[in-house]
Amino acid sequence: MEKISGIGGIFLRARDPQKLAAWYQQYLGVSIDAGQTYGCLVAKAEDMTVWSTFSQDTDYFGSRQQQCMVNYRVTDLDAMLAQLRAGGAVVDDKIQDEDYGRFGWATDPEGNRFELWQPK
Numbered sequence: 771m772e773k774i775s776g777i778g779g780i781f782l783r784a785r786d787p788q789k790l791a792a793w794y795q796q797y798l799g800v801s802i803d804a805g806q807t808y809g810c811l812v813a814k815a816e817d818m819t820v821w822s823t824f825s826q827d828t829d830y831f832g833s834r835q836q837q838c839m840v841n842y843r844v845t846d847l848d849a850m851l852a853q854l855r856a857g858g859a860v861v862d863d864k865i866q867d868e869d870y871g872r873f874g875w876a877t878d879p880e881g882n883r884f885e886l887w888q889p890k
Contacts (some may be wrong), residue, residue, distance in 0.1 A: 772850040778839035779820035783831060787823035794821070806807040832883035840884050842865075847872050847888035 784790040787807040794800040796811075800821050801810040808822030820841065824830060831839045844850045847865070854876045855861050862875040871889040878884065 772844065772846060772853050773843050774850075774886075775845055776817065776843040777840060778843040779818050779822065779885070781820075781831070781839045781841070783826050783837050784823040785826050787825055791823045794823075794845075796856055832877065833881060836882060839882075841887050842884060844865060844886050844888050847874050847886055850874075851876070869870040 775816040782790065791800075791802050791807040791809075795802045799807055799812070805868045808820055810820055814890075819825070827834075830850050851861050851874050859879075860877040864875070865876075866873040869890070873888075874886045875883060876886065
């Protein structure tokens with residue numbers, strides 16, 4: 771059975787992504803990259819979690835009712851997507867390849883879209 775290996779990111783929908791990111795930086799100490807709405811939480815080398823705000827009108831999360839989305843780190847994206855399909859989950863056919871890994875998306879039984887990331 772495939773299992774997630776960690777949290778790759780936490781994404782929040784915001785009316786004002788810059789302002790909300792600055793609030794989290796000021797009051798919770800989230801390290802936000804200069805001029806951005808995201809930063810990384812690093813527990814140890816090669817084990818980082820991206821934290822980011824997105825515009826409230828983003829379609830990246832799927833439903834506009836969904837306020838946040840979690841990115842789960844996996845070791846075998848194809849196997850995880852096949853396992854989810856076999857279990858009846860709604861799985862997006864799109865796979866995105868980037869310099870830093872491969873991405874896929876699925877939706878849980880309550881309609882929450884989540885992202886899967888297989889790092890390079």
